[in-house]
Amino acid sequence: MRKDSSEPLVRISKRATIASWKAWLIRIAALFAALVICAVIIYAITKMNPLKVYGTMFQGAFGTSKRLWVTIRDIMMMQCIAIGLAPVFKMRFWNIGAEGQILVGGCAAAACMIYFPNIPLGLLLALMAISSAVAGAIWGLIPAIFKAKWNTNETLFTLMMNYVAIQLTSYCVALWENPYGSNSVGIINPVSHSGWLPSVFGQAYTLNVVIVLLLSLLMYVYLRYSKQGFEIAVVGESENTARYAGINVGKVIIRTMAISGAVCGIAGFLAVSGASHTISTSTAGGKGFTAIIVAWMAKFNAWVMLLISALIVFLERGAVEIASAYNLSNHVSEMITGIILFFLIGSEFFINYNVKFRGAARRAE
Amino acid sequence: MIDITKTFGEVVANDSVCLDIVEGEILSLLGENGSGKTTLMNMLSGIYMPDSGRILFHGKEVSIKSPKDAFDLGIGMIHQHFKLVDVLSAAENIVLGLNETPLVDLKHVRARVKEICNRYGFVINPDKKVYDMPVSEKQTLEIVKVLYRGADILILDEPTAVLTPQETAKLFSVMRNMRENGKSIIIITHKLHEVMEISDRVAVLRKGKYIGDIATCATNPQQLTDMMVGHSVSLNIDRPDVGELRECLRVSGLTVVDKDGVTKLDNVSFTANGGEILGIAGISGSGQKELLEAVAGLQIVRSGGIQYTARDAQKPMELVGMNAQAIKAAGVVLAFVPEDRLGMGLVGSMDLSDNMMLRSYSKGKGPFARRTPPRHLAEQVIEELEVVTPGVSIPVRRLSGGNVQKILVGRELAQHPSLLMTAYAVRGLDINTSYAIYRLMNEQKKTGTAVVFVGEDLDVLLELCDRILVLCAGKVSGIVDGRNTTKEKVGLMMTRLSEEVKNA
Numbered sequence: 001m002r003k004d005s006s007e008p009l010v011r012i013s014k015r016a017t018i019a020s021w022k023a024w025l026i027r028i029a030a031l032f033a034a035l036v037i038c039a040v041i042i043y044a045i046t047k048m049n050p051l052k053v054y055g056t057m058f059q060g061a062f063g064t065s066k067r068l069w070v071t072i073r074d075i076m077m078m079q080c081i082a083i084g085l086a087p088v089f090k091m092r093f094w095n096i097g098a099e100g101q102i103l104v105g106g107c108a109a110a111a112c113m114i115y116f117p118n119i120p121l122g123l124l125l126a127l128m129a130i131s132s133a134v135a136g137a138i139w140g141l142i143p144a145i146f147k148a149k150w151n152t153n154e155t156l157f158t159l160m161m162n163y164v165a166i167q168l169t170s171y172c173v174a175l176w177e178n179p180y181g182s183n184s185v186g187i188i189n190p191v192s193h194s195g196w197l198p199s200v201f202g203q204a205y206t207l208n209v210v211i212v213l214l215l216s217l218l219m220y221v222y223l224r225y226s227k228q229g230f231e232i233a234v235v236g237e238s239e240n241t242a243r244y245a246g247i248n249v250g251k252v253i254i255r256t257m258a259i260s261g262a263v264c265g266i267a268g269f270l271a272v273s274g275a276s277h278t279i280s281t282s283t284a285g286g287k288g289f290t291a292i293i294v295a296w297m298a299k300f301n302a303w304v305m306l307l308i309s310a311l312i313v314f315l316e317r318g319a320v321e322i323a324s325a326y327n328l329s330n331h332v333s334e335m336i337t338g339i340i341l342f343f344l345i346g347s348e349f350f351i352n353y354n355v356k357f358r359g360a361a362r363r364a365e
Numbered sequence: 366m367i368d369i370t371k372t373f374g375e376v377v378a379n380d381s382v383c384l385d386i387v388e389g390e391i392l393s394l395l396g397e398n399g400s401g402k403t404t405l406m407n408m409l410s411g412i413y414m415p416d417s418g419r420i421l422f423h424g425k426e427v428s429i430k431s432p433k434d435a436f437d438l439g440i441g442m443i444h445q446h447f448k449l450v451d452v453l454s455a456a457e458n459i460v461l462g463l464n465e466t467p468l469v470d471l472k473h474v475r476a477r478v479k480e481i482c483n484r485y486g487f488v489i490n491p492d493k494k495v496y497d498m499p500v501s502e503k504q505t506l507e508i509v510k511v512l513y514r515g516a517d518i519l520i521l522d523e524p525t526a527v528l529t530p531q532e533t534a535k536l537f538s539v540m541r542n543m544r545e546n547g548k549s550i551i552i553i554t555h556k557l558h559e560v561m562e563i564s565d566r567v568a569v570l571r572k573g574k575y576i577g578d579i580a581t582c583a584t585n586p587q588q589l590t591d592m593m594v595g596h597s598v599s600l601n602i603d604r605p606d607v608g609e610l611r612e613c614l615r616v617s618g619l620t621v622v623d624k625d626g627v628t629k630l631d632n633v634s635f636t637a638n639g640g641e642i643l644g645i646a647g648i649s650g651s652g653q654k655e656l657l658e659a660v661a662g663l664q665i666v667r668s669g670g671i672q673y674t675a676r677d678a679q680k681p682m683e684l685v686g687m688n689a690q691a692i693k694a695a696g697v698v699l700a701f702v703p704e705d706r707l708g709m710g711l712v713g714s715m716d717l718s719d720n721m722m723l724r725s726y727s728k729g730k731g732p733f734a735r736r737t738p739p740r741h742l743a744e745q746v747i748e749e750l751e752v753v754t755p756g757v758s759i760p761v762r763r764l765s766g767g768n769v770q771k772i773l774v775g776r777e778l779a780q781h782p783s784l785l786m787t788a789y790a791v792r793g794l795d796i797n798t799s800y801a802i803y804r805l806m807n808e809q810k811k812t813g814t815a816v817v818f819v820g821e822d823l824d825v826l827l828e829l830c831d832r833i834l835v836l837c838a839g840k841v842s843g844i845v846d847g848r849n850t851t852k853e854k855v856g857l858m859m860t861r862l863s864e865e866v867k868n869a
Contacts, residue, residue: 225733225734225736226732226733226734227726227727227732227733227734228732229734230719230722230726230734231726233712233715233719234712234715234723237712237713237714237715238708238709238712238713240705240708240709241708241709241710241711241712241723243663243688243689244661244663244689244701244703244709244710245689245723245724246688246689246690246692246693246694246727247690248688248690
C-alpha cells in the first residue's frame with residue numbers, strides 16, 4: 001500500500017467535456033452559494049433576517065408594475081450596450097469606450113429633439129436614431145482607425161475617448177441649459193413629448209423592449225451566421241491565422257468597431273428618447289463598463305446576455321431598495337453584487353476543471 | 366517503475382507500465398506520438414504524479430512529488446523545450462534555484478562546470494549569455510546543468526530533433542562518455558537509426574501500454590517499427606519519377622528584413638517546378654519560415670521577385686507586393702501548411718468544420734457563410750486521412766498533433782493547389798502519420814503540383830525530394846539533387862556556404 005503522504009490533498013485536472021446541464025447546475029449552485037454567503041454577511045453586519053432583506057430586494061425590483069417596468073427598461077439598456085460590445089470583444093478588441101459612445105449618441109439624440117421639435121414624430125425618431133448611431137460609430141471609429149493603421153493601444157485610446165465625450169456632453173449641457181442657471185438640460189419637450197419614444201399598448205417602454213430584442217436577434221445572427229461574423233471570430237482567436245486566410249485584419253477591426261459604436265450610440269438614443277428624456281454627463285452612468293462583464297460572461301451569446309443583464313439589473317435595483325428601506329449605505333448593494341459576480345465567474349473554474357479530494361480519489365479506486 | 370498508470374481526463378496516457386532502468390546503460394524509449402513516453406518520464410522527474418503504481422529506486426520505494434525530489438534521487442530530465450533564462454549566463458542558469466550557499470559563488474561554479482565539461486567532453490563557456498547561444502549549445506548547457514546537480518539518471522526528450530547530423534554525432538559521443546562514467550541515460554526519440562546507433566536496450570510503448578524491451582544488438586529497425594505501430598509498415602519512402610516538369614515558381618534575389626532590421630533572407634533565388642518535390646534543408650531559423658511566408662504574401666519583401674505561373678497560364682505573375690488577400694483574389698491556388706499549425710494554419714478553439722471554412726468562407730454570394738460544404742469537407746478529410754476525432758464539431762485543439770496536421774493538410778490539399786508549401790509537415794508526428802503525409806506529397810507531385818517541402822530530418826529529405834535547396838543563415842548555400850547527394854554533404858552545407866564546403 002502506498003502511504004497517504006505521497007498523495008496530494010487535491011488533484012486538479014482539466015475536463016475534456018462537460019454536459020451542459022451539469023455546467024448549468026454548477027452555475028446555479030454558485031448562485032446559491034453566493035446568496036448564502038451574502039446572507040451570512042448581511043446578518044453579521046446588520047443582524048437583520050437575510051430572507052427578509054432578499055424579499056425587499058425582490059420587492060424593489062418587481063414589487064409594483066411601475067418598478068417592474070423600470071427594471072425591464074434598465075435591463076434593455078444594459079442588454080443594448082452589451083450586444084454593442086459583443087462583436088468587438090469577440091474580436092479581442094478591448095473597447096472600454098462604450099460610456100463615451102453612449103454619451104455622444106445621447107447628445108446627438110438630444111440635439112435633434114431640441115433643434116427639430118416640430119417635424120413629424122416618426123421622422124424625428126428615425127433622425128434621432130440614425131444620428132445617434134452615426135455619432136457612436138464615429139466615436140468607435142477613431143480608436144479603431146488608429147489601431148488598424150498604427151497599432152495604438154485600444155484600451156487607453158477608448159478610455160480617453162470617454163473623457164472627451166464627457167467634456168463634450170458638459171458643453172452641450174451648458175449650451176442647452178434649461179432653465180437658465182440650473183446647470184442641467186431638464187426634461188426636453190416636456191409638453192409636446194416631441195422626440196419621446198411613444199407608449200405602445202399603454203406602456204412607455206414597450207418600444208425599448210422591441211428595439212433591443214430586434215437588435216439582439218440581428219447581432220445573434222450576424223455573429224453566428226454571417227461571413228463577417230466568422231471573420232470577427234478568426235481575428236479574435238488569432239490575427240496570424242486571419243492574415244493567413246486572407247482576411248484584411250485592419251478592415252475587420254474598423255468595420256466591427258463602427259458597428260459596435262453605432263449600437264452603443266443607439267443605447268444613448270434609448271437612454272434619452274426612451275427613458276430619461278434629458279441628457280447629462282451621467283446618462284451612461286457606468287453601464288458601459290458593467291456591460292463588458294455581461295458580454296464576457298455570456299461568451300457573446302445575445303440570449304445569455306439577456307439573462308445576465310436581467311440578473312445584474314435586478315441586483316442593482318434590489319440593492320438600491322434595501323439601502324433605502326433599511327437605511328443602509330449604498331456600498332452594501334455593491335458588496336452583494338460583487339459577491340454574486342465573484343461566485344458566478346469563479347464557477348467557470350469548476351466547469352473547466354475537475355477537482356478531486358484525496359479521500360474521494362481513494363474511494364473511487 | 367511498476368504498474369504506473371496516469372490518466373488525463375478520459376485519456377489514459379500510461380496504462381500499467383513497468384520499466385527497469387539499469388545503471389550504466391543507454392535506454393531508448395520508443396513509441397508513436399501520444400504513446401505516453403513523455404508522460405512516463407515526467408512522472409520519473411517529478412512533473413506529474415502517477416495515479417497508481419510504484420517507483421522503486423535501488424530496491425526502495427520512493428515517491429517523487431516534485432522535480433526537487435527527483436534531483437535528490439539523482440534523476441534529471443532535459444526537456445524538449447529548454448528551461449533556461451535567456452538573459453542569464455550559462456553559469457547563472459546552472460545554479461539558478463539551487464541555493465547551495467547564501468551568496469552565489471560563481472568562481473566555484475565555473476571551476477566545477479569546467480571539471481564536468483572536461484570529464485565528459487563538453488565545450489561550454491560559463492560566462493556566455495543564453496540568448497547568444499545556438500540551440501545545440503543551449504542543449505549542452507541543459508545537460509551540464511543536470512549533471513552539476515549530481516544526476517545519475519539523465520532523461521533526454523527528443524534531443525536530436527533540433528540538431529544537425531554533426532551536432533548529433535557530438536552529442537552521442539558525450540552520451541557514451543557519460544555511460545562510461547556509470548550514468549544511466551534514457552533517450553526518447555522517433556528516429557530509428559539513432560536508436561540503433563546509440564542505445565544498449567530499447568523499450569517500446571504503444572498507446573500508453575508497455576509492449577516490451579529488447580537489446581539493441583538483437584533487433585533491427587523493421588522489427589522496432591512493427592512493435593511500435595502494432596503491424597507491419599514499409600519503411601521506404603517513394604520517389605516516383607514524373608516525366609514532365611513545368612515551371613511554377615521562380616524566386617529571384619529575394620531579400621527579407623524583419624522589423625528589428627535583421628536580414629532573414631539574403632538574395633535567395635530558385636525555381637520550383639510542377640511535378641517535383643523541392644526540399645528545403647537548413648538549421649531551424651535559417652529563413653525557411655520567412656521564405657514560405659514571403660511567397661504566401663505574409664512577409665514584407667525588401668527586394669527581389671517571386672514569379673508564379675499557374676497550371677495552364679502562359680505568362681507568369683508577380684507576387685511581390687501582394688498580401689495574402691490579394692493573392693487569393695488574383696486566383697492563385699496556393700496551399701500552405703505553416704509550421705505553427707494552431708497559431709497560423711488553424712484556429713484552435715474552433716471546430717473542424719469552421720476550420721475548413723477558413724479557406725472557403727468568402728465563397729458564394731450574400732452576407733451569410735455557407736456551412737454545409739465545409740462540414741462535408743471535414744467529414745471527407747476525416748474519412749480519407751483516417752483522422753481520429755469524436756466528430757466534426759469538436760475544437761481542433763482537442764485533437765492530437767498528428768490529427769491536427771491531417772486536418773490542416775487535408776484542407777489545403779482540397780483546394781487542388783498548383784503550389785503546395787509545407788513547413789515541417791511531419792514534425793512531432795508518428796511514423797504512420799508521417800508516411801501518410803509523404804504519400805500525399807507524392808500524390809500531389811504526380812498531379813503536377815509544385816511541392817516545396819521544408820524539412821528537418823535529412824534522411825527523409827534525401828529519400829523524398831527531387832532537389833534540395835540548402836539554406837544557411839538566410840542565404841542559399843546550394844541546390845543539390847536528392848538522388849545523388851549524401852547526408853554529410855547537406856549537413857555541411859547547412860552550416861557553411863557552398864564555396865567554403867568546396868574549399869574544405
